[in-house]
Amino acid sequence: MSRRKGVMSDRLKEEIAKDMGIYDTVQKEGWGGIKSRDAGNMVKRAIEMAEENSKNKA
Numbered sequence: 001m002s003r004r005k006g007v008m009s010d011r012l013k014e015e016i017a018k019d020m021g022i023y024d025t026v027q028k029e030g031w032g033g034i035k036s037r038d039a040g041n042m043v044k045r046a047i048e049m050a051e052e053n054s055k056n057k058a
Helices: 010-020 023-029 036-057
Strands: none
Touching (some): 010 036
């Protein structure tokens, strides 16, 4: 079974996890230790950040 390469950089994931208050869990248990809801919220936040960034460049 092959693993897909992640789209978000590790730095971005860590930044978002810190903002959400789940980075301690990531450090203790790895990315597999976070709840699926938190993972979804991380993706949602990354999309929001990308949209904000694109608006600022326009």
